[in-house]
Each structure stands twice: as C-alpha cells, then as structure tokens.
Amino acid sequence: MAENAPRIPTPADFLGPWKQMAEQAEGQWNQYFNQMMGTEQFANMMGKYMEGYLAYQQSLGGNIEKYMQSVNLPTRTDLTALGERLSAIEAQISLLAAEQRRLVKRLSTEENEGSRRGVKASRE
C-alpha cells in the first residue's frame, strides 16, 4: 500500500510541527511584548524618543530652509505654498465643471419637457 511504502522524510515532515511550535511561540512573544509596550512607562519612553526625533527634524528642516534661501532656491515651504494655490485653483475648476454639468443637465431636461409640452399641445 502506498502509505506503507518506504520513503525518505521530506521538508514538510519537519516543517509542519516546527511551524506549529513557532506559531505558538510567536503568539506568546507577541503577548509578552504587548504587555510590556502597553504600559504607561513605555508610552512615556516612546513620547520622549519622539520628542527628541522631532526636535532633530525641526532643526534639520530649519537649517535646510536657511541654506536654500541663502543659495536663492525655493524652499519646501515655498513649494508647499505654491501647491496650496494650485490645489485651490483645481478645486475652483472642479466646482465650475460640476456647475456646468448641472446646468447642461437642467437645460436638456427643460428642452425635453418643452418639446414634450409642444407635442402634447399639438395633439390637443
């Protein structure tokens, strides 16, 4: 019978049980880390780290901004401001396009109603 035939062990023979064990261990480690990271102390530590990181980012951003100004090139702030203006123009165009669509639809409805009224009147 096939199931009694001799065969060499395949990777699946080892990996199946190993994966079961590893998944169990992974779940336990996740639980452990979650308990550790779910404390006020950890949140404070993360807050402090973030504070330091943001201070560094702010100082880096400020220095780059100054450098760009000194070499007479647009800064990130300038480009963002330009982007904001373009977005505002885009939004206005979208509104106009929507309004135009509405008007066209209303006109065509009115035209249809007008022609229907005309047909009705011609039959009366």
Added chain:
Amino acid sequence: MAENASPTVDAPGIFSGPGMISQFQEEVQRAFLQSMKTLEVLTARDGANVGKTPRDVIWQRGTAQLYHYRATTPSVHPVPLLMVHSLISKPYILDLIPGNSFIEYLVAQSFDVYMIDWGTPRPEDKNLRLESYALELIPDVIDVVLETSDATDFSLFGYCMGGLLALLYATTHLKAPLRNLICLATPVNFKQMGLNSVWTDQASFDVDKLVDTFGNVPPDLMQQSFRMLKPASEMSPIRYVTLWQNVLNDRYVEQYRAFDQWTTDHIPFPGECFRQTCKELMWENKLIKGDLMLKDRQAKLSNITCSFLQIAAESDHIVPLPATQELVELVGSTDKELVVMPGGHVGLAAGRKAVQTLWPKMAVWLGERSQITPRGGDQ
C-alpha cells in the same frame, strides 16, 4: 511517492534501495528550486499585479479620484455602491489581484461599483480635516455617482478609517438618499484601540509637535506603529518558510506579493486630520459620546437610519473588537446586523475566509436591499 517505492526495501522509513536515492535526489532538486524561486520573489523589483478590475476615472480633485468599475453583467442593481477607503493605506486591498478581488466579485454580482481613491496626499494637503472629507469631498463624489448612474439613491461601504468617513458622512447628511451602509472593521470607541490608545495618550504623545514638524504624518511612522503591534510576527521566519513551501504555486506567490506590497505601501496621513482624529477621537472619544461636531453639524451615530451592516474581525489587532462592536447598537437603524468573522484586519478585506463566506454574505445582504432592474446597453 508510492510509485517510486523500491520493492527491495522491506521496512518503511529505511534509507536504502535505488528508489530512495532517486527520491532523495528529487527532494534536493525541489528544495534547491524552491530556494532559488523564494529568493527571486523576495528580491523582485517589479510591482504586484494589483488593482486590475477594469475601471474609468470619472472625477478628480487634488489627489483624490473616483473610479467607476465597468459592468460585466447584462444588468446591474439600480442602487450604485460607493466604496470609501481609509486615509492610511492604498485602496487596492479591495481590488487585490484578479480572482481575489472584492470589487471584481461585486461587479460580477451585478453591482454598479464606484470607489474613492484618496491618492497620496501631498504636502499642501496637510490642512485637510475630517470635515473636508465628510462635508465636502464625499458629498461631491456622491453627486457624481448619482448623476453617472442616473440613480435616486445609493449604498455606501467603508473599510477601516474609510468606514469612519462613511459614518461621519451618514451622521451629518440626514436627508441624503443613502439606502444602505456597510462598515468593515470601523473604529468608533477609540479608548479601546489597544496599544494605539496607550501610545497616543495625551500625557505622553505630543501630536501638535508631530503635525507642526512634518505637515502630513509620514507613512513610515504609521507603518512602524502598525508593525509594533505584533513585533514578534515582524521578526518571525514563519512567513518566509511558508513562502518557501508554496513558492512553486504561482497563485500563492501572486497573492503573497500583492499582500506583501500592500502592507508596506502606506501613504502620508493628512496632518490636520491626524491632529483632529487624535484630539477629538482618541483623547476625547467624541464620536461614541455623540459630541463630535463637524463645522456646525453634530455627528451622532443615532442619526443613521438606513439599512446597516457592520463587519468586525475577532482577532483584529489594528481595530480590536471592543473598539468597533458597539457601533451596531449606537446607530438608529431598525434594519441592522453585526457579523463577527474569525481572523484579522486585513483578512476581512481579502483573506481566504472573506472570499469564501464574507463576500457572498455581503453580496446577498446588499442585493436584497438593492432592487434589480434590467438596464440598457450603455454599460
């Protein structure tokens, strides 16, 4: 394999005989091939084949786009379905790969499907707030949907934070012709967001400094915070071993690549919206209390009266069950239902169980509430 078993070997499991040698050679060759292919998959530079359901872009504003998916059935439900995606990730999780795409499935089930893709926010989008989405962009998109479908009412579907945006729209537009609302893994009780609630606590988290420094919250930061929710899983070799085992199955590889790409494909979170979410929702939990104001409109969940379906995942580590399950009790609808599925956050959108049970369940629920009428050949 049985056909390779040597007749000269009389005890199973003994390493001898010519059959054994050829088996061993086969196994070694296979293992080598699997290793090479795994390496190839892990180092592949080209993107996965995602978001391929045929569609047209019918509206655009800033980075946001509205997709209309092309019908594949002779008739469609007369009530169009608008899908609203989250602000944190890309929407192709709902249209993952051909054969495993929620949108493709809905289109095949005769739904007239639209989806808002918020795109990748640019630095100038830092001023977008919850109001910008719920009171401006979504209503404009709905006008376009109703106009395009020539429909009088519509259904809304939201996944994760997209569900929150859909809820905010529904609570602030009492006269909207909203017939059905489906919320998938949508947070409402922000004090129950697990580790995220702890990490963004007012005492330790300076959201103002974060938003003032970056404008939009960088995607890496969002991604790291999600990864930290399951740190051992991030370091675990299990998924690579599973890939190695299944790497010769093209279908498995395609799905693995699509999921893997999506989980690392986060987008910047609009700064003001993040500040507002953090202060008004995470800190003050205003939505569940009914105190959230969007401009002059009160976002009270009891304002929702349309047919309502809520789906949550039992083991969701991003939006834990306690953060979402109260929603069904808080909405004012009489026709409402909560479905709790086994599995996690992403599995709800494109997992095996979702494909087998959740999608058919949603299609039946929505189909019963979206009357079918034959349509002309313009689709």
